[in-house]
Amino acid sequence: MEAANGLPSAEELMELVNKQDSVIECLQEKLDISNEQVRLFREAEEKRRHSENESSEIVVAAEQRISSAMAAVQSLKTQNEKLENELEKLSKITEQEKPVPSVIQLRNRVKELEFNLVREQRAAANLQNEVAFQKRRVDQLQSELDACHKKSASVAYSLSSKLDESVKELIELKIKYQSGLNERDQIASELGGKVEASRRPPEEEGEQVQQLLKDQCHLIDALREESKLLLCQLESERKKYRYGTYQ
Known part of the structure; x- marks a missing residue:
């Protein structure tokens, strides 16, 4: 819905904020998955000292991904705060009839956020698959290490x-x-x-x-x-x- 003077309505700005929240939630889920990955490899690193270099590299890579995800979350939170501020100013802007960004621009922003949401969801799914693969790899290495220890x-x-x-x-x-x-x-x-x-x-x-x-x-x-x-x-x-x- 548009305001009487063709300005974006509070509902549209609220929809934009909700989209932004969805992206943040997706990135938060991705961050949780990355944290789980770090936990798994740290446990694996304690069990198998012979593969310490590999585990360290994987942990460092996972921590880098976590840092990137946290930076993205922080960036989106900052954008979300700006949108919330715009929403708070909307009533004042409507009453004072001050110019605001066009509805088309806001709708384009919503589409952009939807695209980012889909992309982050795919990235989170890929990361989850990678965690599962690395967990199986850790189990396999542990089995090989146990067999080697028994034989020795x-x-x-x-x-x-x-x-x-x-x-x-x-x-x-x-x-x-x-x-x-x-x-x-x-x-x-x-x-x-x-x-x-x-x-x-x-x-x-x-x-x-x-x-x-x-x-x-x-x-x-x-x-x-x-x-x-x-x-x-x-x-x-x-x-x-x-x-x-x-x-």
Whole structure:
């Protein structure tokens, strides 16, 4: 409805304000979605430290979107306040018959706001889809990380058990070797003048000790090789996981 002198009516200005409010509500919804996205990635960042760089970049991008959305909301709020001021002045302008913007301009402004509203609604929908996708990605990365941790723990436990067995065998070997030395010293003491001869361990005992030492060396070498293979495997898994994270 137009005023009697062809000026915009209070209803038309009120409609313009309502359109502006709709755009603000849409941007507020978009802001809430962005906040939810930031929350999700911060939680994911705490759970998976190995993908910290990726999460940080996503969080920074989301925060930038939030800043842009907040700036847009603030801009629209400012425009809305101006329109409300125009609405408050309308009655005075009508009474004093002062010139105001034409109805056509206001209607064009309403159409522009409707277009902006549709655009922001689409942007909000796209952002919501992106949040859902990133949430699925976080869940997938968490599952991969858990599997990697379980595998590493299993391998580490196996290696630890083998090292414990090796230490146990070394202790037993040391005891046997010390026993041989004690027996040798006892023989040397009994033989008196034949100390030098008695210091040589019995041939059979010497062969047994040498064989034990040889077997233990082989075991240690095998453990070293297995440790190298384990380290290579863990490094490969780490590179594979990191490569998969940045895809």
